[in-house]
Amino acid sequence: MTTPAAPQLDAVLAEIDRGLEASLERLKALLRIKSISTDPAYAEECRRAAEWLAQDLAAEGFQASVRPTPGHPVVVAHDTGAPGAHVLFYGHYDVQPVDPIDLWNTDPFEPQLVTLSDGSRQLVCRGASDDKGQLMTFIEACRAWRAVTGRLPVGVSILLEGEEESGGKNLPPFIAANAEELKADIALVCDTDMWDRQTPSITTMLRGLVGEEVTITCADKDLHSGMFGNAARNPNQVLADIVASLRDADGRVTIDGFYDDVAELPDTVKAQWKGLGFDEKAFLAGAGLSIPAGEKDRSVLEQLWSRPTCEINGMWGGYTGEGFKTVIPAKASAKISFRLVSGMQPDRIRKAFRDHVRARLPADCSVEFKEHGGSPALTVPADGPLLNKALAALSGEWPKPAVITGSGGSIPVGGDFKRLLGLDTLFIGFAHNDDRIHSPNEKYDLTSFHKGIRSWARVLAAFAG
Amino acid sequence: MTTPAAPQLDAVLAEIDRGLEASLERLKALLRIKSISTDPAYAEECRRAAEWLAQDLAAEGFQASVRPTPGHPVVVAHDTGAPGAHVLFYGHYDVQPVDPIDLWNTDPFEPQLVTLSDGSRQLVCRGASDDKGQLMTFIEACRAWRAVTGRLPVGVSILLEGEEESGGKNLPPFIAANAEELKADIALVCDTDMWDRQTPSITTMLRGLVGEEVTITCADKDLHSGMFGNAARNPNQVLADIVASLRDADGRVTIDGFYDDVAELPDTVKAQWKGLGFDEKAFLAGAGLSIPAGEKDRSVLEQLWSRPTCEINGMWGGYTGEGFKTVIPAKASAKISFRLVSGMQPDRIRKAFRDHVRARLPADCSVEFKEHGGSPALTVPADGPLLNKALAALSGEWPKPAVITGSGGSIPVGGDFKRLLGLDTLFIGFAHNDDRIHSPNEKYDLTSFHKGIRSWARVLAAFAG
Numbered sequence: 001m002t003t004p005a006a007p008q009l010d011a012v013l014a015e016i017d018r019g020l021e022a023s024l025e026r027l028k029a030l031l032r033i034k035s036i037s038t039d040p041a042y043a044e045e046c047r048r049a050a051e052w053l054a055q056d057l058a059a060e061g062f063q064a065s066v067r068p069t070p071g072h073p074v075v076v077a078h079d080t081g082a083p084g085a086h087v088l089f090y091g092h093y094d095v096q097p098v099d100p101i102d103l104w105n106t107d108p109f110e111p112q113l114v115t116l117s118d119g120s121r122q123l124v125c126r127g128a129s130d131d132k133g134q135l136m137t138f139i140e141a142c143r144a145w146r147a148v149t150g151r152l153p154v155g156v157s158i159l160l161e162g163e164e165e166s167g168g169k170n171l172p173p174f175i176a177a178n179a180e181e182l183k184a185d186i187a188l189v190c191d192t193d194m195w196d197r198q199t200p201s202i203t204t205m206l207r208g209l210v211g212e213e214v215t216i217t218c219a220d221k222d223l224h225s226g227m228f229g230n231a232a233r234n235p236n237q238v239l240a241d242i243v244a245s246l247r248d249a250d251g252r253v254t255i256d257g258f259y260d261d262v263a264e265l266p267d268t269v270k271a272q273w274k275g276l277g278f279d280e281k282a283f284l285a286g287a288g289l290s291i292p293a294g295e296k297d298r299s300v301l302e303q304l305w306s307r308p309t310c311e312i313n314g315m316w317g318g319y320t321g322e323g324f325k326t327v328i329p330a331k332a333s334a335k336i337s338f339r340l341v342s343g344m345q346p347d348r349i350r351k352a353f354r355d356h357v358r359a360r361l362p363a364d365c366s367v368e369f370k371e372h373g374g375s376p377a378l379t380v381p382a383d384g385p386l387l388n389k390a391l392a393a394l395s396g397e398w399p400k401p402a403v404i405t406g407s408g409g410s411i412p413v414g415g416d417f418k419r420l421l422g423l424d425t426l427f428i429g430f431a432h433n434d435d436r437i438h439s440p441n442e443k444y445d446l447t448s449f450h451k452g453i454r455s456w457a458r459v460l461a462a463f464a465g
Numbered sequence: 466m467t468t469p470a471a472p473q474l475d476a477v478l479a480e481i482d483r484g485l486e487a488s489l490e491r492l493k494a495l496l497r498i499k500s501i502s503t504d505p506a507y508a509e510e511c512r513r514a515a516e517w518l519a520q521d522l523a524a525e526g527f528q529a530s531v532r533p534t535p536g537h538p539v540v541v542a543h544d545t546g547a548p549g550a551h552v553l554f555y556g557h558y559d560v561q562p563v564d565p566i567d568l569w570n571t572d573p574f575e576p577q578l579v580t581l582s583d584g585s586r587q588l589v590c591r592g593a594s595d596d597k598g599q600l601m602t603f604i605e606a607c608r609a610w611r612a613v614t615g616r617l618p619v620g621v622s623i624l625l626e627g628e629e630e631s632g633g634k635n636l637p638p639f640i641a642a643n644a645e646e647l648k649a650d651i652a653l654v655c656d657t658d659m660w661d662r663q664t665p666s667i668t669t670m671l672r673g674l675v676g677e678e679v680t681i682t683c684a685d686k687d688l689h690s691g692m693f694g695n696a697a698r699n700p701n702q703v704l705a706d707i708v709a710s711l712r713d714a715d716g717r718v719t720i721d722g723f724y725d726d727v728a729e730l731p732d733t734v735k736a737q738w739k740g741l742g743f744d745e746k747a748f749l750a751g752a753g754l755s756i757p758a759g760e761k762d763r764s765v766l767e768q769l770w771s772r773p774t775c776e777i778n779g780m781w782g783g784y785t786g787e788g789f790k791t792v793i794p795a796k797a798s799a800k801i802s803f804r805l806v807s808g809m810q811p812d813r814i815r816k817a818f819r820d821h822v823r824a825r826l827p828a829d830c831s832v833e834f835k836e837h838g839g840s841p842a843l844t845v846p847a848d849g850p851l852l853n854k855a856l857a858a859l860s861g862e863w864p865k866p867a868v869i870t871g872s873g874g875s876i877p878v879g880g881d882f883k884r885l886l887g888l889d890t891l892f893i894g895f896a897h898n899d900d901r902i903h904s905p906n907e908k909y910d911l912t913s914f915h916k917g918i919r920s921w922a923r924v925l926a927a928f929a930g
Contacts, residue, residue, distance in 0.1 A: 037788075038786075038787060038788025038789060038790065039786065039787050039788060040787065096790060097784070097786060097788075097790060099784070099786070100687070103686070103687075165790075166788050166789065167788075167789050193692075207691065209691075209791070211789045211791075213789070218754065219752040219753050219754055220752060220753025221568075221752065221753070221901065221904050221905070222565070222568075222903065222904040222905065223752055223903075223904065224874070224902055224903045224904070225774065225776040225778060225802055225804070226672065226674075226804060226872075226873045226874030226875055227658075227769070227873050227874060227898055227902075228752060228769075228873070229759075229769070229774035229776045229802075229804055229873060230716075230758065230759030230760065230763075230768035230769065230772060230774045230776075230873075231745075231748075231749070231757050231758060231759055231765045231768050231769055232749070232752055232754055232758060233754060233756070233758040234758070234776055234777055236708070236777035236778075236779070236780045236799075237708065237709075237711075237712065237776075237777055239705070239780075240704070240705040240706075240708035240709045240777065240780070241705075241708075241709045243701070243702065243705035243706075243709070244702075244705045244706045244708070244709030244710075245709075246702075247702065251695075283696075284696070284697070287684040287685060287686065287688055287693060287697055288684050288685025288686070289683065289684055289697055289698060289829050290828075290829045291698070291827065291828055291829045292696050293695065293696060293697060293698040293699070293827070294694075294695035294696055295695065298695075300696045303695035303696050304692070304693075304694075304695065304696055307695060309690065309694035309695045311690040311694045311695075311699055311702075311791075311793055312699055312701035312702055312705065312782075312783065313690060313701075313783050313784055313789070313790060313791055313792050313793070313794075314701070314782070314783035314784040314785045314790070314792075314794075315701045315704070315705070315780060315781065315782050315783060315785075315797065316780065316781040316782075316785040317777075317779070317780050317781075318777065318778050318779035318780060318800070319562070319564070319778055319779040319800060320779045320780075320781040320798075320800075321503075321504065321562060321564065322503060322504050322505065323502075323503025323504060323562075323631050323632075323837070324503060324631065324632050324676045324678070324778070324800055324802070324837040324838070325503065325561060325562060325630075325778060325779070325800075325903065326674070326676075326776075326778055326802050326903065327778050327779075327903050327904070328776055328778070329778075329779075332780065333785075334701075335783070335784060335785075335789055335790075337690055337694075337789070337791050339690070339691060339694055362756065362758070363755075363756055364754050364755045364756045372788070372789040373789070407691070408691045408692050408693070408694060409689070409691030409692060410691055433692055436686065437689055437692075438687065438688075438689045438790065438791065438792050439686050439687040439688065439689070439792070440686070440687065
């Protein structure tokens, strides 16, 4: 494919190759900032990450600023000098907590380059893949364009948030309040996986998310299990009974109306996904498992991309330290998340879940719920000129042609862009599903980083055409 | 009742009243030692408590020593000069952990005297009731006898251990290895409750205990619930399913053979317990509850004293910190205890529980078990000359006559004394069931302490008769 920017693209790609070590050093500097958004103890580190990014973008030539929100700040940068297409790029600088800390082989916030037995080089650090490594691929591509041509080939706005990992509710109001400033022709999000190590992908189907925390209280204080056992209600038992009731023997979620708005997958999509040749056994083996869980009559890919989930992300009550304590605790809690597919309404699922819990609560116990975010699923139209240009650009960089895929994850901002700015989003990412995001020893393939930068350079060139 | 020691008893009781403040100061000094046995971080504090007691006993006139075990040390003291009866007194100097620490009104290891609205004075501190306050009642009674008469009215040996709260296995081998030294006519244990604030009791029926820790592993690392949810087995869900399966809808424990060796309560005992006028509503209300849990066709008292239990003392898996983390953890764990009644064999119950768990484990998950102690229930013959003398002595001290009761708790040492020394045990204690043992703000009534000391002075006098 030839575009007006094409003659310069080769020089830009060469500049990316030449400057890779410097690009990597900048990423490492960002990774060393402990921007864990969910834990208030790290608020100052989140601010430092935002300031680092704004400074880096300004040094590169963007008009960049750190913008306050009621939570962690947002970084906004613009360079809209180029005529024609205008893209809004989104990434997040916040990262997941690092526990269980003892399972990390090295300091979670000191980036380490590790060479695997297959010869690939991996950058190991919290946030390497999710999302600092990914967002820097775009920033580095812009830097290379400027270094070679003195300008960007298209108009670019950048929006980097700090609450993606903490179900923060501050981004949608920020987008709404700054809608005029953030308008563009299309949004680009770099927070997704490649299909495999040879095949880039654009994700057009993302699940939504409802996060809930439930705390069950029985007695008004901790009790001695010898003095009160049997006769006093044990909230650990009550919680376990309720959690156990959430799925039936066939793995279906039993919450009333849970699947009411879930459409069966169209036969055409089913056929396309079948054509991807997804290896269920290999996928599960990558996690040390061999038998699929969940709904027993659904394929793994269908369950990951187009079926809603109900997962217990955390559960705790009573004595959990060393040794033993014969206590009946007063309280027990769980953090439970639901991934939603197209058509499901977050508020309706949240209410149905709460009704399910209340209906199973013994009469003299009480329950408290805490909301941890909610967003609907997102489906992007699977054609359109910019999507097709991006597919072609990605296909030019990688060994195999780019494919269109679904994703089990949730990236609420895509829905926000549609609703608040009227923008469709292209989800283009270079991570891999063995990157251990949210887990100890998170990593990002240096090939993802290098060819990711080159990919964005190509996409910007394609959009200029 | 008149005994040879009776003429001196009044003087001893007067000495106890006169010296109460000094007795209280000694108890406070012992309470300040943070002898949490279950947490290895406090091993040195356990040693300090043992040394403090040995010094105090030696200062009083006992031949006292701190004796090593593979775990926390044991204190042994003797004064066997008196002719006639010889008692072996048992107590434990170790205490429970203090979490949840934020529910304590004051420092858990700085004793506070608090006057309640009913005018009673309470000593608030971890270990105040369980068992430092109780064991000091006996030591102070001996001190008063010596102060007045220069000797003890009966032979006394004292055995104080430091692993009662940690399911420690080191005491039975210690008793076996020192059986000759520890022989006596009867064992006395001060680690139980009064029937009510007016009525002392001797407990003749104590449940046994089996402690188990179970850890379920599914994936070989933590997973992202968006990428793996539904398809990857969630150990929180597996654990909840298993815990939920432990009791049926009627509150009966479903473990195979669990009730096989549980005898129905004899009608005579049932009638006696009915005569105690136990107020179920008031008992539950004391814990902020109103509806009995457990087996639905059994009275609360029956469930507490003569039915086995299955309680989840702790349960944890996944992310339990602030905020939210969409993780599917690799592991989930629970600490589960079973109180056993007469006839149940700890090893058999442990095996039946493990079989129950393994039978419900999905094929590609694994389970690990950790043993936290095991002891059978104990039934003491409900008559005998020393029991009757003790009942009469206690009745002389308190407003209402002493009664014989069961107890829901477990004091394995009674079984050890029977098995290893051939000794019956009289469980005589002055605690109350609202003492918040094992809970924040544990307390001991100053009346329990004061009249407890006087009670032991009377019991020793009675045994000399």
